[in-house]
Amino acid sequence: MKSVPHISDAEWEVMKVLWARAKTPCTANEVIEALEHQTDWKPKTVRTLLNRLAQKQAISYSQENRVYAYFPLVSEDECVRYETESFLKRIYGGAFKPMLVNFLKEEKLSPEEIKELKSILDDKTK
Amino acid sequence: MKSVPHISDAEWEVMKVLWARAKTPCTANEVIEALEHQTDWKPKTVRTLLNRLAQKQAISYSQENRVYAYFPLVSEDECVRYETESFLKRIYGGAFKPMLVNFLKEEKLSPEEIKELKSILDDKTK
DNA sequence: GCAATTGTACTACATATGTAATCCAAAATA
DNA sequence: TATTTTGGATTACATATGTAGTACAATTGC
Numbered sequence: 001m002k003s004v005p006h007i008s009d010a011e012w013e014v015m016k017v018l019w020a021r022a023k024t025p026c027t028a029n030e031v032i033e034a035l036e037h038q039t040d041w042k043p044k045t046v047r048t049l050l051n052r053l054a055q056k057q058a059i060s061y062s063q064e065n066r067v068y069a070y071f072p073l074v075s076e077d078e079c080v081r082y083e084t085e086s087f088l089k090r091i092y093g094g095a096f097k098p099m100l101v102n103f104l105k106e107e108k109l110s111p112e113e114i115k116e117l118k119s120i121l122d123d124k125t126k
Numbered sequence: 127m128k129s130v131p132h133i134s135d136a137e138w139e140v141m142k143v144l145w146a147r148a149k150t151p152c153t154a155n156e157v158i159e160a161l162e163h164q165t166d167w168k169p170k171t172v173r174t175l176l177n178r179l180a181q182k183q184a185i186s187y188s189q190e191n192r193v194y195a196y197f198p199l200v201s202e203d204e205c206v207r208y209e210t211e212s213f214l215k216r217i218y219g220g221a222f223k224p225m226l227v228n229f230l231k232e233e234k235l236s237p238e239e240i241k242e243l244k245s246i247l248d249d250k251t252k
Numbered sequence: 253g254c255a256a257t258t259g260t261a262c263t264a265c266a267t268a269t270g271t272a273a274t275c276c277a278a279a280a281t282a
Numbered sequence: 283t284a285t286t287t288t289g290g291a292t293t294a295c296a297t298a299t300g301t302a303g304t305a306c307a308a309t310t311g312c
Contacts, residue, residue: 008269012216028289047290048240052269066278067289080217080228081275087213090138091206096233097243100226102206104246107222114247117223120230121247134299154259171301178299192308193259193265257310264303273294280287 004074005056013039014049018059019076025062025069031113128202130208131182139165140175144185145202151188151195 007015007098017034018026026034032046050070053059058079085094092099109117140143143160144152152160158172163201181183184205187194211220218225235243 006268009216040269041270042272044273048270048272051291081232083213083217084225084229086210087217090135091209091213096229097235097239100229100243101246103210103226104243104250105221106207109223109250113223113250114250117226117230117245118244120227121244123238124230124235125237132298136300167300168302170303174302176298177261253312254310255310255312257308259308260306262303262305265301266300269298270296271294273292275292276290278288280285282283282285 004078005058005093007053007056007058007079008084010045011049011053011058014053015044015058015072015076018070018072025071026067027064027067030109031070131184133179133182133184133209134207135182136167136171137175137179140172140179141184141198141202141205144196145199151197153193155192157196183216235240 002108013035014031017031028047029043030123032043035041035046049060054061059070059076061070061071063069064067088096090093092102099108130248140157140239141159143157148159154173157176158169159165160240161172180187182195183203185196186195186198189195214220214225216221218228
């Protein structure tokens, strides 16, 4: 039962790239390129993030002809759950429903979205 | 338009104490005592947190006969909103609905809770 | 009035994080 | 083959954060 490491904001961006192509590991350069559009990080910055993620065992790599191909060791799902729980605990004292209520009151949802959420709720009553 | 400062995990605990008694500012000792039950921080630790919060203008204090009485400068609501948005942006790319869907599928909600959520959704369609 | 206490002001120090730059060896190129 | 380029390893450095400790001045108890 592996526990998910804490992934920082900047690291999370890198993970998103790797998760998006979990089937085919990415080279550092591919990650760097993927992030060029969303961030203005220098290549060295991305490499540092990759190294840190490898250190904390969030990712690993295989060596293909002297270039590393990185891939995630933890699933997006696990990490999302973990971060969400931390968030809930911190901000809402761990209570799920108050958060939902708060969100629902705040957020502008389209009629379709509301319908979708209601149908999910319907399913849960069965 | 004051922007909310970033409040760290440990600082958040302190803020919760102050928010709980927004009407009556707390002395450092009161905060320390309130936190004794939830944490095992030494008094000095809490004082450091109070100082940092004051530095980042999340709180301020008035001096009552050489003892400081601390009070929040930012509302819990503001901060919750801010942290929630950061969280959403980081984890769900800013999209509110996917998160909700995810949560609703995961969480075990009681029939009453489901009913309450549905009624909130109903209100929104009007 | 002098000593002990206490509240505040600084100082400390390791780890995390954002954001890279430098060094070095292997590969590609001229 | 000598040189430039490039990818990885190591180092850098400021700010944030967790978690206090020390110094000092005013207050309070003898």
